[in-house]
Amino acid sequence: MLEREVLSWEALKGGASLGPIKQRLESKTNKDLSDDQVVKALDALAAKELLEKSGNEWRLSEPDRDELSLYPLLIKRLQSKNVLAWLGVQEDSCVLQDTSAIAGSEGRYSRPDITLAAIRAWKYDPKRTLEVYSFEVKNRKGSNVPAVYEALAHGRFVNHPYLVIPRTKLDIENSELIRKTCEREGVGLIFFDLRAATIDPGFDITNLSFEVEAERRPTNPRTIEDFLDARLETSAKTTLVRIARGTKE
Incomplete structure (x- = not known):
């Protein structure tokens, strides 16, 4: 559920830090979420190469190979x-x-x-x-x-x-x-x-x-x-x- 909401957020093409992402997910799910819950979802997407982290910002990405x-x-x-x-x-x-x-x-x-x-x-x-x-x-x-x-x-x-x-x-x-x-x-x-x-x-x-x-x-x-x-x-x-x-x- 959280992963799907992250991928559907167009603003993440340009990148966002943990705070705004957490606020977005809480708004969409109507639930209070811990930082650990959000980071777990972000890490899962990063493992699939659908998200990348640069500094303190996360950004949507897609897998690529040579x-x-x-x-x-x-x-x-x-x-x-x-x-x-x-x-x-x-x-x-x-x-x-x-x-x-x-x-x-x-x-x-x-x-x-x-x-x-x-x-x-x-x-x-x-x-x-x-x-x-x-x-x-x-x-x-x-x-x-x-x-x-x-x-x-x-x-x-x-x-x-x-x-x-x-x-x-x-x-x-x-x-x-x-x-x-x-x-x-x-x-x-x-x-x-x-x-x-x-x-x-x-x-x-x-x-x-x-x-x-x-x-x-x-x-x-x-x-x-x-x-x-x-x-x-x-x-x-x-x-x-x-x-x-x-x-x-």
Whole structure:
């Protein structure tokens, strides 16, 4: 009860000391509260990284992690049947890989964090088609409008560029600006919940949602193949060739 009231107090975005917080909680609960009761609630929220203390003031916050540590869990979530189905991709007809560490002469604007390549087969069309998706991952600190254009640049090499960022309750204005920029530029946008956890790796990623669908780019097939040759591991390329040929081995 006390934790919920603390999180709902908008003024805490700017910070407040124990006294005003205690007065607020007593007013909302119609109860006399001890300092220890209030501090216990504040400490519980701080353990969840939903509150931070600086000097004598407490301030609302949200968990964050460095971008590199987000990749493994995000890859796991992106490989789920629900996410692949939303993209129109079959689980057994695609490869997905962390491509963030594979450098190129063009720098980060040609190096998506995660790449998904899928072979699509149609009911009546005998031809198979290759569709490539890029996912530019940002943590809270890196979630801004320039990140949209970083994802947009990947559209030179893929068909469907996406930006993937944490959902926020504290900076709605920034989220809406990012969303509008994605819509204007045809960049896909995926939100996810990032929460602290006591189990390894100390956080969890849940509730992926597609906020904006990427506009398909008619990228030159040769450009796409060159990109995949440069970015994918040998095993992933071998698997993709096998899928494209429709063979089991």
